[in-house]
Amino acid sequence: MIRLVSVIGGSEATPSEEALAEEVGRLLAEAGFGIACGGRGGVMAAACRGAKSAGGLTVGILPGVSPEDANPWVDVAIPTGMGEARNVLVVSSGDAVIAIGGEYGTLSEIGFALKLGKRVVGLSTWQFCRDGIPAAGVIYASSPSEAVRLALGGT
């Protein structure tokens, strides 16, 4: 079986978020992992492009029913027709999850990933607190290489 890491983030992303995602995708592929993502643009496309540059496998789990909605770097398209509910599948498909930037959809994916007990690593993404106290859960990284190392179980 090809082991996957989920890379999540917005379909609209800043150039620096896309650069982070591309590097994450490339490093995961070099480490022998495929990536699972939402299959669209922005962070998802950048991560797929990075993975393909190093020969990794890319899985895009799409909100609509048409595989043509996938970005050009998706190898395996799973068109769900389930809309935003497909976010659950994106995170359940990875051994771990790396969140880069992101908007509300990414927030839902982080919640699901933590609920499912996945290791979640964040790069320039959401922070959470309760009663003003930062919450445990997401492990924050400051670079793609640190994010990949942490996602793969390193310290």
Add this chain to the structure above:
Amino acid sequence: MIRLVSVIGGSEATPSEEALAEEVGRLLAEAGFGIACGGRGGVMAAACRGAKSAGGLTVGILPGVSPEDANPWVDVAIPTGMGEARNVLVVSSGDAVIAIGGEYGTLSEIGFALKLGKRVVGLSTWQFCRDGIPAAGVIYASSPSEAVRLALGGT
């Protein structure tokens, strides 16, 4: 059609969270609204109990396939068999969403609700920030009556 407001929060809740939820359920019923929730215990059961005390309709959208998993105050059980993916349905069923306390599942529901463009009101629940700056999105209330008023579009 019976208009619904989604009430979300943990299946394990503190007594004060349950008291908030029961009051929210009661006030929604008094305002003529039904409630949609995840159908289980904790905040969900308390909200249903409050709604029933004022004659409101309660809808429980369950993770498993058995309607018997619903708490005793659920009128309409929707057993989905979809596990955590049912969280999407809980928030899509309400005109607005009130989040009380909550753990990671609630976090995923808040993300989905904001993504779907719902009005989300929080009571003792998650706060979010990006780069240390509190994020817009959730409207915070300090009492059940304020939460219900805000959820129903008041200011």
Add this chain to the structure above:
Amino acid sequence: MIRLVSVIGGSEATPSEEALAEEVGRLLAEAGFGIACGGRGGVMAAACRGAKSAGGLTVGILPGVSPEDANPWVDVAIPTGMGEARNVLVVSSGDAVIAIGGEYGTLSEIGFALKLGKRVVGLSTWQFCRDGIPAAGVIYASSPSEAVRLALGGT
């Protein structure tokens, strides 16, 4: 809890199928049951109209995200945003299932209902066979009253 029976069938239906569905909805309501359906037109709207004529509760589990897509006789709208995958929820919500007419979507619902171990009663709907031999599974009725009696466990 309000017990539900799922009524399934096409969103485009013949006048005779609609007449069957309306009668089924009415008889279920008179027997004290609510109905779950896909919330749209044709057989679904007719079943809801019948149920409302006798004071029954109607639940419409919709493919899209907007409650406004429900037919006018739906009391509780569950907008899923999951497209055809919502068919699973329609059948899982009922104690039993009555299929009236129907096209391919109904075929998928009958398959799911049998897989979930539900009692499935058919009125002018699909028959199945393997190697030319009619398959067990669906119980066929010749009238709305027989369909409702069989669905509720009568013989």
Add this chain to the structure above:
Amino acid sequence: MIRLVSVIGGSEATPSEEALAEEVGRLLAEAGFGIACGGRGGVMAAACRGAKSAGGLTVGILPGVSPEDANPWVDVAIPTGMGEARNVLVVSSGDAVIAIGGEYGTLSEIGFALKLGKRVVGLSTWQFCRDGIPAAGVIYASSPSEAVRLALGGT
């Protein structure tokens, strides 16, 4: 993108059904297609085994949350946690669908596939009729090579 054909059928299958599935998997791989399936045993495992014998890619869309539930010939596991609702994803992931044997779950998948407008080819599987008249929809084949040729658009 790697184009996929969905192969559906029971998790418990006869030796002859498994032989058909293995041959179908092998022929699809030789034609340059990957396969999507439900990832479990029986027809699914046999189709994956056949595909791997010819170097094809295999995708298993699982009902549970654990990738370990996949059969040993699955390359890409998508653990959905959605139970039987994952059947929709199995058929939506293929350009076409080949049904081999099968029980009620397969029946639901055939219904979904036809509803989604997919080409559905049957090998020793369900037949359908309305009012005693065989229904259009499924194209029946009498051998794995004919099934694959028809699924790929041949006549």
